[in-house]
Amino acid sequence: CPWIERDIGIEFDKWDCPILDEDTLQSTNPEIFFGGDSALGPENIIWASAHAHKAAISMHLFCQGKNVKEERPPEGVNLLSQKMGIHEWSYDAEHxxxxxxxxxxxxxxxxxxxxxxxxxxxxxxxxxxxxxxxCLNCDVQTVFTDRLCIECDACVDICPMDCISFTDNAEESSMRPVLMAPATNLEQDLYVSGHLETGRVMVKDEDVCLHCGLCAERCPTNAWDMQKSVIHIPQMGSYAE
Ligand code: SF4
Ligand code: SF4
Known part of the structure; x- marks a missing residue:
């Protein structure tokens, strides 16, 4: 970044880029923030835009005399039920x-x-x-609530992919081969519930799930639900007073 003045209190790294806090994009001169290619090296325009939002929040906090790192609005993920009726979803569940x-x-x-x-x-x-x-609707997750399950196994019967099993709890390596359909992709974690009334656990192989919602339609107690994950990345306009 040769175009940045060298006498304004900014320190540079070995790539000649300003040294920044990656969370706040604040430089070693606390009054100066960076974004885009001059911040963390060449990236695409989507990252440049994200930097701008991040730096704007930092500047807003800085101008209010607040801690730009500790008092940032949180990022997070929300899960929202997509159920609209017994057999009706707010997303296209057919695959x-x-x-x-x-x-x-x-x-x-x-x-x-x-x-x-x-x-x-x-x-x-x-x-x-x-x-x-x-589309497999990967943003819509199957969410299981242990305390609602009466272990009727109806979801096991209806699942077209055999992804749901109720079984005794065990080490993952001995559980994987004995599920309704053996879970062979070791890179994909299993979804395991807490202990149910009979002492069994629900185990789901996420790798083969179609997100069709049939388990949640069939479940008589709403122990299964289809919930959409919504990522919340704060932007200036969404939280500034
Ligand atoms: S969403 Fe469909 S494929 Fe996935 S576990 Fe439920 S019934 Fe099986
Ligand atoms: S259908 Fe519902 S209540 Fe029955 S076993 Fe499945 S999750 Fe439990």
Whole structure:
């Protein structure tokens, strides 16, 4: 960052970038904040925009004489139920298992002769909708409430992917092979409940879940719910008085 003045109390790292606190983007001169490429090196425009929001919050706190690190509004994740009726969800719970649609290309005869021809044509409206039906709704989570479960096993019966099991608690390595469908992807954690009335636990293999919501529709006690995760990243306008 050779364009930044060297005599205004800012220290620089070995890459010649200003030394910053990554949470606040405040430099070693507490009155100066950075964002974008000059902050933490080259990134894309999405990060530059995020830096601007972060630095704006820091400046707002600084101008109010508050601690820019300790008094920041918190980031977080909320889980909100998507239930609208017994068989009705606020998201499209149907999953189309067809394979990914191929993006149509321009005729090779034309595109190979002219470098200015756009090769990928993109989806038309119908293909776009068909592709969207393949969405697994990964932002909608299955959430289990131990104390509501009466262990009727109805969710086990209806799950099209056999992801739910009720079993004795055990070490993960001995539990994985004996689930309704063996959980072989060791990189994916298992979802394990607390102990239920009979002493068993509910174990769910998240790796194969379609987020179809059938377990939550079938459950007579609402022990299963489908909840959307909403990430909250504070921005100036959303909290400043
Ligand atoms: S959401 Fe569907 S696939 Fe996932 S556990 Fe429930 S029933 Fe099974
Ligand atoms: S359907 Fe509901 S109550 Fe029955 S076992 Fe599943 S989670 Fe428990």
């Amino acid at each position: 189309d298992p067809s394979v990914r649609h191929i993006v149509p290309h321009a005729d090779k005869e034309v595109s190979l002769k002219n470098i200015k021809v756009e090769v990928e044509l993109g989806f038309d409206e119908k293909l776009g909708f068909d592709e969207a039906q393949r």
